[in-house]
Amino acid sequence: MATAFGIITSSANHIKVAGMQDYRPMGAFSFAGRYRVIDFPISNMSNSGIDNIQVYVRENPRSLAEHLGNEGAFNINSKKGKLQLLFSDNSTANDVYNTDVAGFAENMNIIARKPQEYVIIAPSYMVYTQNYNELLEQHIASGADVTLLYQHVNNAKESYLHCDTLNLNKQKGVLAIERNTGTANSKNIFMDTYVMKKDLFISLIRDAQKMSSIYTLSQIINSEVNDLDVRGVLHRGYFATVTDFKSYFEANLDLIDVDNASSLFNENWPIYTVTSDAAPTKYYEQADVKNSLVSNGCSIKGIVENSVIGRGVTIEDGAVVKNSVILAYSRIGKDVHIENQVVDKWAQIIHAKEIIGTPDKPGYVKRDDIL
Amino acid sequence: MSQNNMLAMILAGGRGSRLKDLTNKVAKPAVSYGGKYRIIDFPLSNCANSGINVVGVLTQYESVLLNSYVAQGRRWGLDSNGSGVFVLPPREKADADLDVYRGTADAISQNIDFIDSYDPEYLLILSGDHIYKMNYDDMLTFHKEHNADATIAVIGVPMKEASRFGIMNTDENGKIVEFEEKPAEPKSNLASMGIYIFNWKLLRRMLLADMKNPDSSHDFGKDIIPTLLNEGKSLWAYQFKGYWKDVGTIDSLWEANMDLLDDNSGLNLEDPSWKIYTEDASALPQYIGPDAHIKTAFITQGCKIDGEVTRSVLFTGSVVKKGAKVTDTVLMPGAVVEEGAVVTRALVANNVRIGAKAIVGDAKSENITLVAKNVKGEE
Numbered sequence: 234m235a236t237a238f239g240i241i242t243s244s245a246n247h248i249k250v251a252g253m254q255d256y257r258p259m260g261a262f263s264f265a266g267r268y269r270v271i272d273f274p275i276s277n278m279s280n281s282g283i284d285n286i287q288v289y290v291r292e293n294p295r296s297l298a299e300h301l302g303n304e305g306a307f308n309i310n311s312k313k314g315k316l317q318l319l320f321s322d323n324s325t326a327n328d329v330y331n332t333d334v335a336g337f338a339e340n341m342n343i344i345a346r347k348p349q350e351y352v353i354i355a356p357s358y359m360v361y362t363q364n365y366n367e368l369l370e371q372h373i374a375s376g377a378d379v380t381l382l383y384q385h386v387n388n389a390k391e392s393y394l395h396c397d398t399l400n401l402n403k404q405k406g407v408l409a410i411e412r413n414t415g416t417a418n419s420k421n422i423f424m425d426t427y428v429m430k431k432d433l434f435i436s437l438i439r440d441a442q443k444m445s446s447i448y449t450l451s452q453i454i455n456s457e458v459n460d461l462d463v464r465g466v467l468h469r470g471y472f473a474t475v476t477d478f479k480s481y482f483e484a485n486l487d488l489i490d491v492d493n494a495s496s497l498f499n500e501n502w503p504i505y506t507v508t509s510d511a512a513p514t515k516y517y518e519q520a521d522v523k524n525s526l527v528s529n530g531c532s533i534k535g536i537v538e539n540s541v542i543g544r545g546v547t548i549e550d551g552a553v554v555k556n557s558v559i560l561a562y563s564r565i566g567k568d569v570h571i572e573n574q575v576v577d578k579w580a581q582i583i584h585a586k587e588i589i590g591t592p593d594k595p596g597y598v599k600r601d602d603i604l
Numbered sequence: 605m606s607q608n609n610m611l612a613m614i615l616a617g618g619r620g621s622r623l624k625d626l627t628n629k630v631a632k633p634a635v636s637y638g639g640k641y642r643i644i645d646f647p648l649s650n651c652a653n654s655g656i657n658v659v660g661v662l663t664q665y666e667s668v669l670l671n672s673y674v675a676q677g678r679r680w681g682l683d684s685n686g687s688g689v690f691v692l693p694p695r696e697k698a699d700a701d702l703d704v705y706r707g708t709a710d711a712i713s714q715n716i717d718f719i720d721s722y723d724p725e726y727l728l729i730l731s732g733d734h735i736y737k738m739n740y741d742d743m744l745t746f747h748k749e750h751n752a753d754a755t756i757a758v759i760g761v762p763m764k765e766a767s768r769f770g771i772m773n774t775d776e777n778g779k780i781v782e783f784e785e786k787p788a789e790p791k792s793n794l795a796s797m798g799i800y801i802f803n804w805k806l807l808r809r810m811l812l813a814d815m816k817n818p819d820s821s822h823d824f825g826k827d828i829i830p831t832l833l834n835e836g837k838s839l840w841a842y843q844f845k846g847y848w849k850d851v852g853t854i855d856s857l858w859e860a861n862m863d864l865l866d867d868n869s870g871l872n873l874e875d876p877s878w879k880i881y882t883e884d885a886s887a888l889p890q891y892i893g894p895d896a897h898i899k900t901a902f903i904t905q906g907c908k909i910d911g912e913v914t915r916s917v918l919f920t921g922s923v924v925k926k927g928a929k930v931t932d933t934v935l936m937p938g939a940v941v942e943e944g945a946v947v948t949r950a951l952v953a954n955n956v957r958i959g960a961k962a963i964v965g966d967a968k969s970e971n972i973t974l975v976a977k978n979v980k981g982e983e
Contacts, residue, residue: 266889267905305678306884491891491908498888508884512873513639513904513918515865522898527890529640529905530874542889 237351237369238285239278241271242425243292243336244358244476245449246328248395251478252597253577259475260288260357261296263560263578265488266528266543268506269300270475273362274355275307275316276504281365283353284314287343289336291323300507307505319343332449334441337434345435352434354450356425360473360484362502363426368466372428377464379433379454381407382426384472389413389420395476397423397451399465407463410455423451424468433461471497482575482595485541485558489524509561511544519550528561535565543578556592563598574598605686606657610744610801611724613692613715614647615708616674616732617664622853625976626953631663633732634670635857636936636954638864638873639904639919641882643851644674646737647730648689649880652680654740657687658722661732662711664704667693673883680881692718707822713811724804729824731798735860735871736848737878738799746842747801753837754807756780756829757799759844769795770825772841780839783829794841797848800824806837847871858951858972861917861934864902885920895926911941928958933965942981950975959983 244259253262260271271288278286286309290297297318301307304316321336337344344352351372353365363382372380383399386392393413399421400409413420427450429437441453448456454463471493473484488494498504511530516522522537530545535552543561548554551568558575565571566583573590577600582588585604590596598604605611620632627635633644644661651659659682661674670691677689692715696702705711712719712729719727726747728740738757747755758772766787772794773782784790810828814820820827832839847870851857863869873880887906892898897912906921911928918924922935927944938955941947945958950965950973958964959981965973 491893494888494891503886505886510879510881512880513864513902514890516898516901516903516913518900520898522892523896524894525892526888527892527903529889532874537892 236349237283237353237365237428238347238349238431239274239283239287239365240337240352240354241274241278241286241288241357242333242354243289244356245333246331248358248476250475250481252599253478253481253575254292256577256600257293257296258290258357260290261300262475262481263543264360264475265485265494266526266541268504270360271297271300271357272307272504272506273360274357275301276502277355277361277363277365278353279308279505280502281367281369283365284309285347285349286315287317287319287340288357289319289321289333289340291321291331291336294318294320303507306507308503317343329447332447334438334448334450334453335446337438337450338442341435341438344431347431350430352427352429352431354425354427354434358475359424359426360475360497361424361468361471362497362499362504363468364502365428368428371466375464376462378429378461379407379463380428381410381454381463381465382424382468383421383465384424384468386420386422386472387418389422390415390418392480393420393422393474393476396474397425399423401465405465405467407454407458407465409458410451421465421467422472422474424472425451427454478575478597479593479595482558482573486539486556489526489539489541494526509544520548557595560600577602580604605722605724606655608655608726608741608744609724610656610726610728610740611658611660611719611722611804612647612651612656612728612730612740613660613662613712613719614644614730614732615711615798616644616661616670617667617705617711618733619665620733620852623851623857624854624974626854626857626974627666628976629666629669631665631667631670631732632852634673635851636919637735637851637857638861638880639902639917640885641880642673643735644670644732645680645880645882646735647732648674648680648682649878649882650736650738650740651728651730652682652881653878654738656728656740657682657684658690658724659688660690660692660715660718662705662715663691663693664711667691676883679883690718707820707827708824709811709814709820709828710822712807713815713822716808716811719804719808727802727804727807729798729800729802733852734797734848734850736797736844736846737871737875737880738844738846738848739878740799740801743799743842744801747840750779750840751838752801752840753803754829754832755801755840755842757797757844758794758841759797759848760793761795763790763793766790766793766795772796774841778841778843780833780841783825783833785825794843796825797844798824800829854951854974855972858934861902862915862932864917865900865915887920893926896924911943922952932967945979945981947975949973 324330441448514531517534528544535548547564553570555572564581576598616633677683849860893910911924919937923940928941939952942960944961948965953976962981
């Protein structure tokens with residue numbers, strides 16, 4: 234059987250999530266209450282039997298390092314497996330230098346030493362489930378040099394604006410990788426997921442560096458698309474990107490829908506995360522919770538609708554929380570009314586009586602803030 | 605071995621037959637409690653939080669699940685070098701045939717070699733079937749302060765119930781003068797919690813003698829403690845104040861779960877300084893549907909609720925479908941209440957399915973209805 238090691242990339246420098254990203258990289262963002270975004274690619278790899286995984290980190294590594302320090306939680310073999318955090322020097326002179334290729338190049342020796350023949354590269358900022366073993370088998374059977382995973386969407390005019398798209402011929406051959414400019418609704422969104430041989434990967438990194446310091450892996454593949462056999466594989470099922478604040482907000486609320494949730498969460502494909510040993514959640518007599526995802530460790534006395542509630546959140550008497558994402562350990566005080574908000578961890582909303590956003594323009598409450 | 609030089613042994617071999625069908629295939633300490641826990645998580649977490657890092661678990665009845673469960677010491681943080689949770693079922697030895705544990709004391713006697721290998725100064729004996737949070741290190745401090753040969757944790761129970769317990773009669777300082785097992789006319793209300801600290805050298809000697817005594821039932825309460833008192837040893841009662849519950853029956857197991865709904869019950873599982881650790885189930889957060897009504901409930905991850913839930917405790921992966929009504933009820937892991945079913949004053953066992961529109965339990969019943977088999981509904 235062919236073997237692969239895994240690489241989990243950090244977001245490209247043009248992707249920014251206002252507010253949240255000041256505190257942690259996107260992979261460490263809380264998702265669906267009890268998870269972090271990076272739990273999805275790691276669980277995909279772990280469930281596919283890939284237990285040598287490199288995670289590339291650029292900024293604010295603290296929360297990610299802490300989370301991934303619990304190797305055992307991700308069902309990675311404690312002897313044969315390895316979960317490596319690889320840091321790259323962040324250029325402060327100009328953010329354009331901070332590419333994925335720069336990160337790979339800095340850790341080239343570690344990549345070159347990997348005994349596995351293949352590499353599977355997945356982003357830390359997208360949420361989907363995929364059996365990479367099947368993808369690898371498909372890649373080998375097709376004889377392609379590079380396989381790229383994509384999802385077909387019908388709302389690319391307004392969403393996925395920071396993502397790349399695949400221009401495919403009828404045989405699923407990739408003609409070009411282009412930024413989504415929002416010109417059409419029907420697009421093949423590239424899921425920033427690659428399969429190729431390790432040797433090809435290494436030579437692509439070298440090619441990119443020769444070409445330009447700002448070249449990324451997808452750009453070098455795009456420029457060599459005529460010399461290489463690059464193919465797309467269609468992914469089906471739940472897919473969300475965390476590529477800006479709104480997409481983060483929407484992806485969380487998407488999972489309140491039980492159909493979306495059951496497409497993402499499957500008993501045979503567990504998503505691992507690190508437990509906080511929180512007790513179950515207490516619902517009081519005056520609580521009224523509808524259409525929501527609630528994590529453990531909460532204390533709920535207020536009204537909650539269409540919301541995602543993280544671990545250990547307190548929602549006090551008379552509080553109303555609608556259409557919001559409340560991250561762990563926050564407190565929504567007595568009679569406070571909030572709508573369309575992302576409330577970051579450890580925030581307390583006790584003085585402000587009303588914070589109302591719109592679904593198109595959700596608000597953000599900073600971590601540790603007291604409002 | 606930890607700094608306090610105390611090793612803990614948890615007696616977890618009993619069936620708990622008053623729990624009826626719940627313990628057909630699992631031992632009582634492995635029975636689920638409080639949404640996400642098993643009963644044995646309490647003594648194990650108490651040990652971990654008290655700085656005890658070597659714990660032996662004595663198993664016997666239906667021990668397969670219990671053995672594999674406690675063997676993963678990582679769940680309680682009992683996995684650093686020199687620490688661990690050790691599963692100790694009866695075993696064959698070079699000088700003795702395979703035999704069952706004949707009593708609580710015999711279970712320890714048969715593992716003297718295990719305890720000796722750690723050379724502890726103190727031995728803590730615990731039972732695997734009580735719900736409580738207790739700092740055993742405080743009890744050890746008490747034991748040392750009184751220069752005791754043995755210390756027994758006691759809790760004040762209502763006088764009218766005292767004849768159900770092993771009762772310690774003490775002098776005004778707390779020194780035990782008499783022990784009475786289930787006395788018809790109790791002289792005190794201090795009930796033994798089945799938690800003992802012994803000086804290991806002394807206990808070791810007592811156990812070796814007890815093993816050879818043909819008249820002994822090899823039980824701590826019936827044999828070891830009375831012998832120690834007869835020999836004039838210094839036994840002290842350590843009075844525990846706090847929540848403590850023996851979940852020996854379906855009714856008491858139900859009650860102990862319901863206590864979690866009451867902020868004044870004295871049992872707080874959310875205290876960050878004394879967490880109860882357990883297995884981490886890979887499960888979604890709680891999915892609360894558009895038609896859900898939840899009033900006064902304790903619910904854990906992996907539950908899906910789209911019906912009415914009132915004064916109930918829902919365990920991992922339990923499901924309440926649209927139009928169903930669950931009141932004053934405990935749903936054990938994986939229990940499913942189908943559409944329109946009504947469940948009242950019941951304890952629904954693991955993975956049991958209550959069919960659509962079925963009616964189970966009775967608000968006026970004296971005892972809690974145990975539902976251990978699937979209930980057919982209209983389908």
